[in-house]
Amino acid sequence: MDTKKLLKEAKEARKNAYAPFSSFAVGAALLTKDGKIYRGCNIESSVMSPSLCAERVALAKALSEGEKEFTAIAITGAPVGEDPKDPCYPCGVCRQVLSEHVDLSAFQVVTEENGKEVTCTLSELLPKAFVFEKN
Numbered sequence: 001m002d003t004k005k006l007l008k009e010a011k012e013a014r015k016n017a018y019a020p021f022s023s024f025a026v027g028a029a030l031l032t033k034d035g036k037i038y039r040g041c042n043i044e045s046s047v048m049s050p051s052l053c054a055e056r057v058a059l060a061k062a063l064s065e066g067e068k069e070f071t072a073i074a075i076t077g078a079p080v081g082e083d084p085k086d087p088c089y090p091c092g093v094c095r096q097v098l099s100e101h102v103d104l105s106a107f108q109v110v111t112e113e114n115g116k117e118v119t120c121t122l123s124e125l126l127p128k129a130f131v132f133e134k135n
């Protein structure tokens with residue numbers, strides 16, 4: 001997996017962030033099993049609750065195009081106008097939503113800390129995940 005390229009895509013996506021309320025711009029790039037990349041950025045709303053995180057925008061784009069298998073997501077975030085220094089991990093809601101579409105222990109979350117790539121699995125970020133089972 002070319003994580004450098006995935007991070008680059010996330011940085012490109014971040015340029016489209018619509019974050020006039022938090023002034024925090026996030027970009028994400030979601031990689032499918034067959035190598036396609038779906039970008040997402042955060043999109044805020046003045047009434048707050050409809051605001052969307054970059055990760056869920058990327059996932060919704062991919063799912064709505066029929067994609068079903070994902071191997072990694074790169075995320076980058078920082079205040080608008082600044083270059084990201086700190087790692088940007090998915091929020092709790094995005095962790096849960098992603099967990100419903102990926103293999104938790106294999107799916108990689110890639111971000112950067114002071115220009116250095118850091119990677120972990122979604123199961124490290126969401127241990128003991130809620131799993132809905134219909135009977």
Ligand code: THU
Binds near residue numbers: 022051052053089090
């Ligand atoms: N945000 C994301 O897009 N992804 C994350 O992983 C963390 C937070 C967005 C939501 C909101 O628009 C802004 O960043 C500040 O929380």
